[in-house]
Amino acid sequence: MCQKNAHSNTAEKPLNHADGASANPDDRITIAPHTPTLDKSVLESCSTERAFLIEVCESFLTDVHHRSQALQQALTQNNTQAMIETAHALKSLSSCVGAMRLFHICQIIESTARTGNEIKKSSVSSQVKTECEQIQVAIQNYQNAA
Amino acid sequence: MLSNTIVNPDSTATPAPAAAFQASPLLLIADDEPTTRLLLRKAMQKENFRVIEARNGKECLEMCQQQHPDIVLMDAVMPEMDGFDCCSALKALPENDAPPVLMITGLDDPASDDRIFEVGAADYISKPIHWALLRQRVYRLQDILKRRQAEARIKASLQEKEALLKEVHHRVKNNLQIISSLINLQSDTIKDPKVLEIFKESQNRVRLMALIHEQLYQSKNLGKIALKDYIQSLSDNLLRSYGVNQGEITLNLEIDDINLETDAAVSCGLMINELISNTLKYAFPPTSGNANTKENLISIQAKRTHSNLFSIHYKDNGIGIPKSLDIQTLSTLGLQLVSSLTEQLGGTLHIISNEFTLFELIDLQAS
Numbered sequence: 001m002c003q004k005n006a007h008s009n010t011a012e013k014p015l016n017h018a019d020g021a022s023a024n025p026d027d028r029i030t031i032a033p034h035t036p037t038l039d040k041s042v043l044e045s046c047s048t049e050r051a052f053l054i055e056v057c058e059s060f061l062t063d064v065h066h067r068s069q070a071l072q073q074a075l076t077q078n079n080t081q082a083m084i085e086t087a088h089a090l091k092s093l094s095s096c097v098g099a100m101r102l103f104h105i106c107q108i109i110e111s112t113a114r115t116g117n118e119i120k121k122s123s124v125s126s127q128v129k130t131e132c133e134q135i136q137v138a139i140q141n142y143q144n145a146a
Numbered sequence: 147m148l149s150n151t152i153v154n155p156d157s158t159a160t161p162a163p164a165a166a167f168q169a170s171p172l173l174l175i176a177d178d179e180p181t182t183r184l185l186l187r188k189a190m191q192k193e194n195f196r197v198i199e200a201r202n203g204k205e206c207l208e209m210c211q212q213q214h215p216d217i218v219l220m221d222a223v224m225p226e227m228d229g230f231d232c233c234s235a236l237k238a239l240p241e242n243d244a245p246p247v248l249m250i251t252g253l254d255d256p257a258s259d260d261r262i263f264e265v266g267a268a269d270y271i272s273k274p275i276h277w278a279l280l281r282q283r284v285y286r287l288q289d290i291l292k293r294r295q296a297e298a299r300i301k302a303s304l305q306e307k308e309a310l311l312k313e314v315h316h317r318v319k320n321n322l323q324i325i326s327s328l329i330n331l332q333s334d335t336i337k338d339p340k341v342l343e344i345f346k347e348s349q350n351r352v353r354l355m356a357l358i359h360e361q362l363y364q365s366k367n368l369g370k371i372a373l374k375d376y377i378q379s380l381s382d383n384l385l386r387s388y389g390v391n392q393g394e395i396t397l398n399l400e401i402d403d404i405n406l407e408t409d410a411a412v413s414c415g416l417m418i419n420e421l422i423s424n425t426l427k428y429a430f431p432p433t434s435g436n437a438n439t440k441e442n443l444i445s446i447q448a449k450r451t452h453s454n455l456f457s458i459h460y461k462d463n464g465i466g467i468p469k470s471l472d473i474q475t476l477s478t479l480g481l482q483l484v485s486s487l488t489e490q491l492g493g494t495l496h497i498i499s500n501e502f503t504l505f506e507l508i509d510l511q512a513s
Contacts, residue, residue: 046185046277047192059181088223089179092252095274096181103274114255 028123029108035100037131038138042098057139060097067093068132071109075125083113090128099135102128170194171288174215176206176232177250178224182275186219186250189277193284203227207235215245217287220267222251222258230265237266246287246294250275308368315363322356347423347480350387354380354415358408371411373448373456374401380415381422381446388426395430398445404456407513413487414458414510418446420480421460421505429464429503454512457493461504471497 043053067090074082091106093099105128112119173195175186187197198213200206204227206220218236222229229249236244249262249270262270268290269283326349333345357379361371381397406414422444430442440463447459484505488495493510497503 042274046189046275049188052188056181056184059184063179063181085223088252092179092221092223092273093181095252096179096185098274111254 028120028127029105031101031104035104037099037101037134038142039098039100040142042095042100043142054143056097057143060093060099061136061139063093064090064099064132064136068128071106071128072125075109075119075121075128078121080113080116083119084110087113094135097135097139099131099138102131102135105131170196171216171291172196172198172213173284174198174200174206174209174213174218174245176200176203176218176224176229177221178202179221182221182250185275189280190219190284193281195284203229203232203235206232210236210245211239216291217284218245218247219284220247220249222249222253222262222270230261233262233265233267246290248280248283248287250280311368312363315359315368319356319359319363322352322359326352326356343427346387350384350419350423351416353383353387354419355412357383358411358415362408367405370405370407373404373406373411373414374399376406376411376415377401377418377446377448380418381444384419384422384426388423390426395426395442395444398443399447401446401448402450402456404448404450404512410491410510410512413491417458417484417487417507418460420484424478424480425462425464425503429462429466431465451509455509456512457509458507459504460507461502463502466499466503467497469499471499 043056046056047053067086071083071086071090074086087106087110091103091110094103094106105124109119109124109128173190175183175190175197176199177183177186178201183199187199190197195217198209198215200209202224203220206218207227209215210218220229220232224232227235229251233247233249236247244266246268247266249267250273251258251262251270252273254272259270268287271280271283329345329349329352333342333349336342336345357376358371361376361379362368365372377399378401381399385395385397425444443461443463445459445461448456449459450456484507485495488507488510491507491510494508496506496508498506
């Protein structure tokens, strides 16, 4: 998938309340079904140079764990400001490599926290953890394939 | 403006060749996220930028002041100092230290979009970064930068030319003052009062021209002479030159704010010089008794009559001019000059002699 398609895909399936993809207080965050864990076209849109892409993956793997933990902690402690900040940071990191599912989850957490709506902490926290684990595996597989 | 120092805290990338580095513009990436910086660095190095990096707004501000980057790519949300505060602080810097800022933001609310421009960012793009779009926006900033640099060069060039022009006027004035001093020295040896008078008149004419050049280099407007200041200085000089004591003659000046081009100012100065000299020489003779009975008056009015035209009314309450005086057949050099210079400035001259002697110089051209 090319960069343009990756973006148009996001645009066609906006994960907002009106579209049914949202943070539900009693449920996990809903993500559009075809959203990939790792969108390689996003990762490769800046450069296709393999050594560089490996470097980007390593940088991502270095950061994603502690960013994910910080967000989970903010969710557990019900600290709204920390939720906004950590979700924003993890969203930004996810956008770099094309971690689209994690990106959308963080986007929903950030916007829900900003509007003051309640988030089902335990389920969302575990969802963040699961998505982080999945993207780490996907990135490692991508590195190994290279 | 471009610095040789490359600060690249996380870089393992091979730098571009030194020669290319020197020629390329310097770009500062300010983002707390190392992966984003890595991607941005790669993307911008591909576009031939030299890249330096900051991890927060505070570092970015310091690096802008120390290394003067040409363009800044700035994350909106950063620790210590965020992109908004940093951008505001950059805006407050002197123009040369404030590079154009492209904000890169993950904030997707309209209030943040408005705030980006309020704090002075030139443009923004949203995350996830669309790399082709980023390149286009950066090119646009480069255009802004080039225009700004061209403007700065033009300003510097203009300042240089103004300084040179002032220097030229200063030197011309000094040379005219030397001529005036030489005439003065030579006149010391002259015994004949008529010849001495001619020397004094010549010296005054040279002085009035020196005065113009003095005003030109002291003025903010190098091409124009303020008539008000010029006539004031000119008349003061003449009263001093003819040894008029304080209180002997009252000088009334009512001059509108009129600016003259240099040539018009020289002509106008010569006319005023001749008229005042004429008054001081002939209008108030000691034997006339005026000194005891009434105040000796010289009045000069200059009014703007049109956007480019002005009139001068010069009068004194001296003994008056001979009734037989005919403008067409003037024999004295002074009044001949007044007549011909009035004509040269496109105006008309009327001489009226009754209680006052009045010279009306009507509709003179200021440029």
